[in-house]
Amino acid sequence: MNEGHNLPKIYKERHRLKYRSTECLNCHHPLDISDEFCPNCSQLNSTKKLAFNDFFNEFFAGIFAYDSRFYRTLGALLFKPGKISKDYIQGKRVRYANPYRFYLSASIIFFLLWSVTHEVESPINFDLEGSAEEQKEVDSILTAQGIENPPLEVFLPANDSISTPEYIAEKDLDTMSFLNARIKQWQVFSDHYEATGMRNSKVALDSLNYSNSRFNQWFYRKTVNSKIFGSDANLFWSYFYSKLPFIIFFYLPVFALFIWLLYLRRPFTYMEHLIFTFHNQTTWFVLFGIAVGINTLFNSNFATALAMFIFAFYLYKAFRKFYGQGRVKTLIKFIIINIIFFTLALLAFIFSVLASFAIY
Numbered sequence: 008m009n010e011g012h013n014l015p016k017i018y019k020e021r022h023r024l025k026y027r028s029t030e031c032l033n034c035h036h037p038l039d040i041s042d043e044f045c046p047n048c049s050q051l052n053s054t055k056k057l058a059f060n061d062f063f064n065e066f067f068a069g070i071f072a073y074d075s076r077f078y079r080t081l082g083a084l085l086f087k088p089g090k091i092s093k094d095y096i097q098g099k100r101v102r103y104a105n106p107y108r109f110y111l112s113a114s115i116i117f118f119l120l121w122s123v124t125h126e127v128e129s130p131i132n133f134d135l136e137g138s139a140e141e142q143k144e145v146d147s148i149l150t151a152q153g154i155e156n157p158p159l160e161v162f163l164p165a166n167d168s169i170s171t172p173e174y175i176a177e178k179d180l181d182t183m184s185f186l187n188a189r190i191k192q193w194q195v196f197s198d199h200y201e202a203t204g205m206r207n208s209k210v211a212l213d214s215l216n217y218s219n220s221r222f223n224q225w226f227y228r229k230t231v232n233s234k235i236f237g238s239d240a241n242l243f244w245s246y247f248y249s250k251l252p253f254i255i256f257f258y259l260p261v262f263a264l265f266i267w268l269l270y271l272r273r274p275f276t277y278m279e280h281l282i283f284t285f286h287n288q289t290t291w292f293v294l295f296g297i298a299v300g301i302n303t304l305f306n307s308n309f310a311t312a313l314a315m316f317i318f319a320f321y322l323y324k325a326f327r328k329f330y331g332q333g334r335v336k337t338l339i340k341f342i343i344i345n346i347i348f349f350t351l352a353l354l355a356f357i358f359s360v361l362a363s364f365a366i367y
Contacts, residue, residue, distance in 0.1 A: 026055040080104040084290050088321050089328030092283040096275075110285045113292040114252045120296055124303045177217045189226075196230040206231055254359045258351070259284050265347050269340060273330060283329055287322060294318050 027040050032054065036047035043052055080103045083091040091103055175195050180188040195215065205211045208227040212219050263281040270280070294314045301310035326344070327337040 021051060021053045021055050023053075023055075026053045028052060028054050076102065076104045080109055081293070084286060085293065087328075088325035089283075092279075092286045092325070092329050095282055095286075096279045106282050106285045106289070110289045110292075111256075113289045113296070114255065117292040117296040117299075118252055120299055124299055174215075177215075192226065193230055196227050197234060200231050200234055254355065255288070258355045259288055261355075262348060262351055265351070266344065269343060269347075270330060275330075283325075287325055290321065290325075291318055294321075 022043060024040070027038075027042070029038055029040060030036070031038055031045040031048065031050060031052065033050040034045065034048040036045050038045060038052055044050065045052060080091065083094075083103070092106075094100075095103060095106065175191050180192055183191065196211070199205065199211060199215060203211070203214075205214075208224040208231075209219055211227055212223055217223050260281060263277065263284040266284065267275070267277045267280045294317060295311070298310035298314035302308055323337065323341050326332075326341055327334070330337070332340075
């Protein structure tokens, strides 16, 4: 009997016939002596006692098994557009890496490579609220001087060239429309920050005789952020870039919904469209990751332009292979899909920028 003939050498020992059992040690399912694995829970049918070298055997066997799926998945993604998605929805899944895990791995490697090869300043933590020690120090100084609600002049620097900004009381804002009131409030906060350089919202609101509501604190912080980003935009964009992997991950399911609507008459479920979308985005990461590496080596951008052309052709072939439609119909839908993609990408970008600024 040639049991274990196709297994790696490091894996053969535990597969030997002499270690077989008639009952699964994991789920107690009855087995035949010829069963290598339990048909109920898939555990290896072996009674061999664990030895020290079993740890290394299992470790390296796991690496070899993963590498096999990795190379098979990568090869199908790059050189056979649409095939891996077609195989996956037809049930041929064990031979390939999980599409979502593979996507996450590719995106992490891509953005890591991008951050290494592109000079983007890291976001700086400005501590806009100030530390507890700083707050206590300010409070103790003001209390010692008998000042509970300090006027704006207390925080003004000793510089005669700086004029006192125009002040509007909070009660006067209540008489205005919401939009006009926010514009005036932003102007008051902006002038205060420019005059004092104060980033602590609580102290700033006290000095302006504004209530310390959550909205006022948030609005003051955003006003300060807008002034800081206005002088150094890299601070915000570096923060935004760090969130791009998550933004793209949540964008793809929305994009897959529009593909599902476009191919509504085709016998595909939404999840099958989503798998196809993730596979294509993974290919994008791989291609442009290679392009980034080439651009870095040769100090040029020709690889990026080439990758864009290759990916556009690849995507057309993937749509044709996966959905099985003719050239003309595929081309028309391919154009429509790209219009939808870039429209959604623009909307997602605007929303993400606003959301990132709001929570920064």
